[in-house]
Amino acid sequence: MTLAQIGEDELLARIFPLLPVPAATSLGPGDDAAVIASGIGETGxxxxxxxxxxxxxxxxxxxxxxxxxxxxxxxxxxxVAAMGARPAGLLVTLIADAATPLQWAVELSRGIGQAAAAADTGVLGGDLSSAGAGVLSVSITAVGRLDGPPVTRSGARPGDVVAVAGTLGRAAAGLELFLAGDWQDARADAVELLSAQRCPSPPLAAGPRAAQAGARAMIDLSDGLVRDAGRVAAASGVRIELLAEALAQDIAALAPFVGGEAARACVLAGGEEHSLLACFPAEQELPQGLPQGFRPIGRVLAAGPEGPGVTVDGVAPQVSGWDHFGG
Ligand SMILES: Nc1ncnc2c1ncn2[C@@H]1O[C@H](COP(=O)(O)OP(=O)(O)O)[C@@H](O)[C@H]1O
Ligand SMILES: Cc1ncc(C[n+]2csc(CCOP(=O)(O)OP(=O)(O)O)c2C)c(N)n1
Ligand SMILES: [Mg+2]
Structure with a gap:
């Protein structure tokens, strides 16, 4: 049996039971981030x-x-934002073949520093390690502060409105253009898609805003809308019903660049967008009732006989999403 045969979610299900969760942990593995008590009031x-x-x-x-x-x-x-938290600092690990140009490591750090500063945070430390020929890997651990309870994946309830902050499918469309190979002469508007893939800009401030507004569940879209909504559905024991009409504009905006079918796949299954998907109590359904930056794209329904899952206009979409091991 290999990792490719089981995929990420099944691998996690097998390793979680082997890992003791420290005493007094507020939230262990399985969500966008873990939570421990800060020691200051109820905050984490x-x-x-x-x-x-x-x-x-x-x-x-x-x-x-x-x-x-x-x-x-x-x-x-x-x-961090998907828990409703604000960033408090980063630890950075660089694992690199010793033949890596110094300039690459310096520019990496410049990019990290600028992105951290733009998010009003910084770097607390990290680690350096060497690796075999051609290996280059960057790992970051982020710490964040909560002002109230965390927004987990498991709090969605039937009747909630499903909303998204940020764009859909643009990083995936950028990846399509890169993989197609003819991106060097891209039109100005296509360059925005390439940028979304190179360095996405998630709506970080919308996370704490959602928490403040009473979001019941939240996740960042790293592996695709349907797959990540499916994680909220599974954790909450509900069905997430997305409305095709609410996604039509997102698909139409990408179609001229990648074609209609790929545009739909980018919006429903494209990874690396890091927009925020949240479920709010139904009374917040009107856009002005949702926190700034969020727009409604669906509804939370009871799971029904088929169990938790995601549907688009009542039908289970035939899209997969990203899995590092291909599962
Ligand atoms: N090797 C591991 N050991 C323990 N927990 C892990 C491991 N890999 C991932 N996790 C946990 O599994 C959950 C899902 O991980 P991941 O899909 O990487 O989350 P995300 O998409 O939010 O980055 C997270 O809570 C993460 O901390
Ligand atoms: C060369 C290359 N191949 C494929 C991809 C596509 N890709 C890589 S990771 C990923 C999904 C996100 O994975 P990760 O950042 O590990 O997400 P998380 O752990 O947050 O779920 C996608 C769509 C890429 N960006 N570059
Ligand atoms: Mg996440």
Missing amino acids: IVLTTDTMVRGKDWLDEWSSAADVGAKCVAQNLAD
Whole structure:
């Protein structure tokens, strides 16, 4: 049996039972970030980590070292925001073949520093380690502060409104353009899609805003809308019903660049967008009732006989989303 045969979710289900969760942990593995008590009132500290590997998460042909640094910060801070927390600091690990140009490591750090500063945070430390020929990997651990209870994946309830802050499918469309290979002469508007893939800019401030507004569940969209909504559905024991009409504009905006079918796949299954998907009590359904930056895209329904899952206009979409091991 290999990792490819089981995929990420099944691997996690097998390893979680082997890992003791420290005493007095508020929230252990399984959500966007873990939570421990801060020791100050009811507030908590969130902790999360995300890694990028050359060849798997970026290619040097299309991403500069600064892009890689900024993207790794964005991925991590999106997980902090998805708990409803604000960033408190980063730890950075660089694992590199000793033949890596010094300039690459310097530019990586410049990208990390700029992205951290833009998010009103900074770097607390890290680690350096060498690796075999051609290996290059960046790992960041982010720490965040909560002002109130964390917003987990498990609090969605039937009747809630499903809303998203940030764009959908743009990083995936950028990846399509890179993989198609003819991106160097891209039109100005296509360059925005390439940038969304090189260094996404998640709506970080929307996370704490959602928490403040009473969001019941939240996740950042790293592996695709349907797959990540499915994680909220599974954790909450509900069905998430997305409305095709609410996604039509997102799909139409990408179609001229990648074609209609790929545009739909980008919006429903594209990874690395790091927008925030949240479920709010139904009385907040009107856009002015939702916190700034969120727009409604669906409803939470009872799970029904088929169990928790995601549907689009009542039908289970035939899209998969990203899995590092192909599961
Ligand atoms: N090797 C591991 N050991 C323990 N927990 C892990 C491991 N890998 C991932 N996790 C936990 O599993 C959950 C899902 O991980 P992941 O899919 O990477 O989350 P995200 O998409 O939010 O970055 C997270 O709570 C994470 O902390
Ligand atoms: C060379 C290359 N191939 C494929 C991808 C696509 N890709 C890599 S990781 C990923 C999903 C996000 O993975 P990760 O950042 O590990 O997410 P998380 O742990 O937050 O779920 C996608 C769509 C890419 N960015 N670069
Ligand atoms: Mg996440």
